[in-house]
Amino acid sequence: MIEVRNLTKAFPDGTLALNDVNVTIPDGDFVAVIGLSGAGKSTFLRCLNRLVDPTSGSILVGGQDVAPLSGRKLQLYRRTVGFVFQQFNLVTRLSVLDNVLHGRLGYHSTFSGMLGLYTEDDYARARDAIRLVGLSEKEDTRVSSLSGGQQQRVAIARAIAQDPQLMLADEPMASLDPRLSDVILGLLRGYNEEKGVSVLINIHVLEHARRYCKNFLAFNRGRLVASGPIADLTSELETEIYAGSLDAL
Amino acid sequence: MIAAAVFALLGALIAFLSSLAGGSLRRLSIAAALSGLLAVLALPLTPGVGLRSSEAVSATLLGLLPSAPLLALVPIGLGLSLLLSRRGGRVGAIVSGLAGAAALLSLGVWLSRPAQLAELVPVPGIMEGVTGLALFALIQVFTWSAKRTRLAGLIAGVVVGALAVTYLLSPDGQTKFPNAGGYYQLMRPVTPARTSELIGSYNAGLADLNTIRQSIDLPPLKPLKSVTDLAGAGLPQAISDQGYRLLRPQTWDYGGPVLFLMAGLLLASGLLHSRRPDRQERGDWLAGLIIAAGVTLLVPSFSATNFNLSELVKGGPFLRDFLDRSWPPNLAQVNAQNPSANIYPLQEVMSQMALTIEIALVGTFVATLFAVPLSFLAARNLTARSVLMRVSYFVTRAFFNVDRGVDTLILALVFVAAVGLGPFAGVLAMAIHSVADLGKLYSEAIENVDKGPIEALESVGASGTNVLRWAILPQVLPLFTSYTLYRFEINFRVSIVLGFVGAGGIGFFIQGAMAAGNYNQMVIGVIAIVVIVNLIDFLSSDVRRRLV
Numbered sequence: 190m191i192e193v194r195n196l197t198k199a200f201p202d203g204t205l206a207l208n209d210v211n212v213t214i215p216d217g218d219f220v221a222v223i224g225l226s227g228a229g230k231s232t233f234l235r236c237l238n239r240l241v242d243p244t245s246g247s248i249l250v251g252g253q254d255v256a257p258l259s260g261r262k263l264q265l266y267r268r269t270v271g272f273v274f275q276q277f278n279l280v281t282r283l284s285v286l287d288n289v290l291h292g293r294l295g296y297h298s299t300f301s302g303m304l305g306l307y308t309e310d311d312y313a314r315a316r317d318a319i320r321l322v323g324l325s326e327k328e329d330t331r332v333s334s335l336s337g338g339q340q341q342r343v344a345i346a347r348a349i350a351q352d353p354q355l356m357l358a359d360e361p362m363a364s365l366d367p368r369l370s371d372v373i374l375g376l377l378r379g380y381n382e383e384k385g386v387s388v389l390i391n392i393h394v395l396e397h398a399r400r401y402c403k404n405f406l407a408f409n410r411g412r413l414v415a416s417g418p419i420a421d422l423t424s425e426l427e428t429e430i431y432a433g434s435l436d437a438l
Numbered sequence: 439m440i441a442a443a444v445f446a447l448l449g450a451l452i453a454f455l456s457s458l459a460g461g462s463l464r465r466l467s468i469a470a471a472l473s474g475l476l477a478v479l480a481l482p483l484t485p486g487v488g489l490r491s492s493e494a495v496s497a498t499l500l501g502l503l504p505s506a507p508l509l510a511l512v513p514i515g516l517g518l519s520l521l522l523s524r525r526g527g528r529v530g531a532i533v534s535g536l537a538g539a540a541a542l543l544s545l546g547v548w549l550s551r552p553a554q555l556a557e558l559v560p561v562p563g564i565m566e567g568v569t570g571l572a573l574f575a576l577i578q579v580f581t582w583s584a585k586r587t588r589l590a591g592l593i594a595g596v597v598v599g600a601l602a603v604t605y606l607l608s609p610d611g612q613t614k615f616p617n618a619g620g621y622y623q624l625m626r627p628v629t630p631a632r633t634s635e636l637i638g639s640y641n642a643g644l645a646d647l648n649t650i651r652q653s654i655d656l657p658p659l660k661p662l663k664s665v666t667d668l669a670g671a672g673l674p675q676a677i678s679d680q681g682y683r684l685l686r687p688q689t690w691d692y693g694g695p696v697l698f699l700m701a702g703l704l705l706a707s708g709l710l711h712s713r714r715p716d717r718q719e720r721g722d723w724l725a726g727l728i729i730a731a732g733v734t735l736l737v738p739s740f741s742a743t744n745f746n747l748s749e750l751v752k753g754g755p756f757l758r759d760f761l762d763r764s765w766p767p768n769l770a771q772v773n774a775q776n777p778s779a780n781i782y783p784l785q786e787v788m789s790q791m792a793l794t795i796e797i798a799l800v801g802t803f804v805a806t807l808f809a810v811p812l813s814f815l816a817a818r819n820l821t822a823r824s825v826l827m828r829v830s831y832f833v834t835r836a837f838f839n840v841d842r843g844v845d846t847l848i849l850a851l852v853f854v855a856a857v858g859l860g861p862f863a864g865v866l867a868m869a870i871h872s873v874a875d876l877g878k879l880y881s882e883a884i885e886n887v888d889k890g891p892i893e894a895l896e897s898v899g900a901s902g903t904n905v906l907r908w909a910i911l912p913q914v915l916p917l918f919t920s921y922t923l924y925r926f927e928i929n930f931r932v933s934i935v936l937g938f939v940g941a942g943g944i945g946f947f948i949q950g951a952m953a954a955g956n957y958n959q960m961v962i963g964v965i966a967i968v969v970i971v972n973l974i975d976f977l978s979s980d981v982r983r984r985l986v
Contacts, residue, residue, distance in 0.1 A: 238897055268899030278890030282912050291908055295899025302904040344894075351898055 196246035206232040208411040217385040221398035224408035230391045238270040268295025271348030273358040277340045281333035289315040292350030318346035338369040358390040374401045442698045449702025463711035464718035467534040468726030471520040473733040474700040481693030486683030489675045496691045505627040511544040526718045531711035538705025551687045555628040558681045560620025566606040570599035692741040764957035783959040794943035798929040801868030813880030841874035864941025883917040920982045
């Protein structure tokens with residue numbers, strides 16, 4: 190269970206990206222995070238795995254506040270959280286297997302990590318994850334020669350190889366052909382159902398959210414303005430959440 | 439006078455061609471007037487001789503004004519032309535044309551004058567002021583364009599300029615830069631009465647002087663009637679020592695050609711512009727300023743480097759002789775009767791070339807070993823986390839900048855003195871210089887990596903060192919390799935030159951062959967260099983293209 194209490198993030202330029210956010214996410218949930226661009230969705234996700242340092246508030250994961258963690262403790266926490274990026278963030282000159290093995294680096298000391306001394310278990314988990322995303326035949330291929338959809342599947346495999354307790358995905362389909370969305374969402378949903386791991390996904394297309402997600406969190410200008418079962422996301426509520434979108438343009 | 443006319447016509451020709459091409463005519467007028475004014479202020483026009491060559495001075499047009507008041511037409515005309523060019527149009531054009539004509543006329547009159555005596559009058563403060571102004575202007579070039587830095591730049595410029603002037607005027611500055619004080623000299627005319635007085639006193643002392651000359655077997659000197667008697671020789675010491683110089687308007691210094699060229703250009707562009715007043719553009723002032731700055735920098739540089747194509751023509755026969763003696767190449771000389779006198783220059787070139795390549799290989803390799811770790815310390819994006827890292831960043835960067843400024847050849851001379859002649863001195867010099875060059879390129883590659891993978895590896899909980907190893911290194915390694923190969927190409931060429939300062943290799947061979955007059959052996963080395971340089975450049979660029 191994740192409990193977010195009074196989470197606030199102010200950037201050095203003064204932008205209030207998150208303003209006193211309170212939310213509880215039960216284990217095994219599949220949550221769509223919706224809202225306009227710049228509403229704070231991305232910052233919210235990045236606070237959860239501490240790629241962004243919150244200004245104030247707490248984030249309780251399994252009873253432990255992860256907001257003040259640093260150094261080795263932060264690394265140990267981060268390895269339990271998978272993160273899928275919009276731009277995939279792969280090392281494109283390396284092979285698929287090498288990139289997925291990066292998901293295991295959190296389990297290694299600096300020394301064995303430097304030399305790439307992965308264990309048999311690491312390889313087994315990485316290969317399982319690659320099989321799960323359907324890229325077994327591309328295991329030794331350089332990532333740079335894969336298509337965008339395949340690259341995002343490699344990135345998901347990297348997150349899965351971490352054996353995470355929580356999976357975060359920051360608009361994972363935004364850089365892809367719309368037809369590939371079902372593949373990506375299907376993979377994340379399948380993983381969620383099989384392992385019971387919570388998935389939070391930033392999403393732009395509400396139709397996708399309705400089809401795949403159980404619950405939703407809606408942000409507007411840094412505030413959490415609505416949340417609940419996805420069925421409650423009525424078109425009136427939609428209008429409210431996306432209010433001012435013309436201003437934003 | 440013929441040369442002067444040629445330069446004036448050349449200026450007119452430039453204006454005419456530019457007019458045919460449809461270019462802005464006001465731009466030419468402004469460029470000519472500005473260059474002319476700068477030449478009036480700063481370029482020497484007429485030499486003034488003393489007794490010894492070290493006493494020779496060269497007066498600018500401004501400095502000559504007391505002796506030649508008619509020359510004032512030049513700056514007045516140029517100034518008027520510049521002022522009226524601001525508005526542009528027909529009036530400015532006509533004035534420019536007239537100014538050009540007036541300048542040509544007054545310069546022509548001055549050039550036809552006979553030799554005359556003038557008294558040196560140093561003007562203090564000019565060189566000091568120009569130095570201060572130059573520093574001020576240099577700072578403005580960097581700071582003026584951005585509003586944020588403009589005020590700070592102005593203040594810094596004034597402070598630095600004033601400090602420079604104060605220093606040059608201080609006792610310490612005057613001992614360190616004795617030439618700066620009174621560098622700018624006016625030429626005051628000498629009255630006929632004073633001239634004959636000087637000549638008279640010289641003639642009076644001539645009897646004693648001739649007695650001395652006779653005792654050391656020198657021919658006696660004749661008494662002077664007027665200064666024109668001196669036109670071909672130096673000034674007598676007695677007159678020169680009192681601060682007098684003999685002005686010879688008919689021999690000109692390099693300011694002369696510039697002034698005639700610009701006057702001709704101004705005359706022609708002004709006349710053409712008055713017929714086509716629409717030939718003017720917005721950017722004329724900036725373009726004119728840039729042209730004037732270019733002329734004022736280039737002309738003294740040509741003069742300082744003794745640039746003279748006729749010397750090359752005179753040297754032609756020597757060049758031919760040189761080529762005759764170097765062909766055909768002497769690849770090997772075998773003498774059955776006297777095997778101890780056998781020489782094998784081609785074989786020698788091969789082994790010396792191998793040494794040259796080996797110096798470049800070792801120098802580049804050692805430099806790479808040190809540059810890789812240093813480049814991480816010199817990358818801005820990796821050193822932002824802590825104060826200690828920031829300090830190491832600035833220290834490493836400073837080391838790179840200083841080291842890059844000291845050329846391999848200079849380092850080699852130092853190391854030859856330290857470790858003796860031989861390849862090791864060359865390798866050391868090359869390695870030390872290349873560390874900075876490579877380190878800077880490497881660190882820029884690190885600063886430009888894609889941040890995505892770094893973020894991704896941080897998010898899986900990898901340690902900082904592992905992020906470096908798996909997110910950054912794979913991205914920069916191909917660039918590192920490419921830069922290293924490129925540096926090797928450069929180092930190979932440097933290694934050739936290192937041979938000349940005693941580091942061995944093909945340069946050493948060529949130097950030896952040349953000193954011994956064995957041009958037909960030296961030419962083998964030259965051919966080998968041409969072949970190997972092209973081969974290495976071709977291979978290296980081919981590999982680099984595949985890498986990136």
